[in-house]
Amino acid sequence: GPVIELHAAGKTYRTGTVEFEALRGVDLAIHQGEYVAIMGPSGSGKSTLMNILGCLDVLTTGQYRLAGDDVGDLDEEDLAAIRNHQIGFVFQQFHLLPSLSAWRNVELPLTYRRVAPDERRARATAALERVGLGDRLANRPGELSGGQQQRVAVARALVGEPAMILADEPTGNLDSASTEDVLGLFDDLHAQGRTIVLITHELEVAERARRIVRVRDGLIQSDTLTSGVAA
Ligand code: ADP
Numbered sequence: 001g002p003v004i005e006l007h008a009a010g011k012t013y014r015t016g017t018v019e020f021e022a023l024r025g026v027d028l029a030i031h032q033g034e035y036v037a038i039m040g041p042s043g044s045g046k047s048t049l050m051n052i053l054g055c056l057d058v059l060t061t062g063q064y065r066l067a068g069d070d071v072g073d074l075d076e077e078d079l080a081a082i083r084n085h086q087i088g089f090v091f092q093q094f095h096l097l098p099s100l101s102a103w104r105n106v107e108l109p110l111t112y113r114r115v116a117p118d119e120r121r122a123r124a125t126a127a128l129e130r131v132g133l134g135d136r137l138a139n140r141p142g143e144l145s146g147g148q149q150q151r152v153a154v155a156r157a158l159v160g161e162p163a164m165i166l167a168d169e170p171t172g173n174l175d176s177a178s179t180e181d182v183l184g185l186f187d188d189l190h191a192q193g194r195t196i197v198l199i200t201h202e203l204e205v206a207e208r209a210r211r212i213v214r215v216r217d218g219l220i221q222s223d224t225l226t227s228g229v230a231a
């Protein structure tokens with residue numbers, strides 16, 4: 001079945017007595033190997049959807065299945081385990097630990113999974129080589145450009161072989177050359193069969209994906225295929 005299945009997904013925020021329905025019945029299926037962009041204006045529900053897909057928050061109504069598991073009945077510890085095993089996160093602000101080398105940052109998800117040190121080292125090195133940073137293993141984030149830092153973050157997202165990569169505005173803080181580096185990396189990962197979900201408000205970025213899901217007022221407004229070759 002699909003990697004991601006949302007059925008009638010609803011999310012209501014409550015602030016005191018005030019309720020706000022940020023997701024109002026979303027149906028979405030994403031299969032293994034798809035490269036999907038989720039687009040929408042500010043306030044449309046993208047962050048809410050990202051938090052749900054990333055198991056950082058849970059639905060109020062409806063169902064979310066990730067890699068066959070029903071996320072709905074899980075406790076916080078199980079959700080943390082799913083985040084660590086099934087999802088590789090890439091954020092706008094990189095979220096690297098500044099005191100650690102690129103190599104140690106990439107190794108971290110494997111540390112949480114109790115992978116032995118020799119294997120961690122080998123896999124982190126391979127992931128950094130894959131993003132073109134095999135010569136920057138020992139550098140800390142502050143010694144790298146923004147584009148290089150985001151490539152370290154992509155290596156960290158990849159190292160655990162997750163079911164999907166979930167990227168939230170990954171090029172939002174990058175210049176156009178670095179944006180191209182990161183999007184080129186996503187093209188490669190897609191070609192290698194990775195599942196990628198990219199949240200963005202930029203059409204030029206979204207058009208690099210093969211499918212664009214547009215969200216508006218907590219509903220899916222359109223779901224279209226693209227050529228994936230936009231400049
Ligand atoms: P986007 O990422 O597309 O800007 P969000 O998912 O952040 O949209 O927000 C969707 C709607 O839900 C907005 O109207 C926002 O104000 C509201 N919202 C988001 N988070 C909360 C929250 N924690 N409490 C109350 N309302 C929220």
Ligand code: ADP
Binds near residue numbers: 015042043046047048
């Ligand atoms: P963006 O539009 O960049 O996605 P937002 O400004 O909508 O981000 O939201 C930033 C954070 O604040 C999110 O974690 C969101 O859930 C929360 N948030 C957004 N709107 C509200 C709100 N009305 N009340 C409480 N929290 C909110």
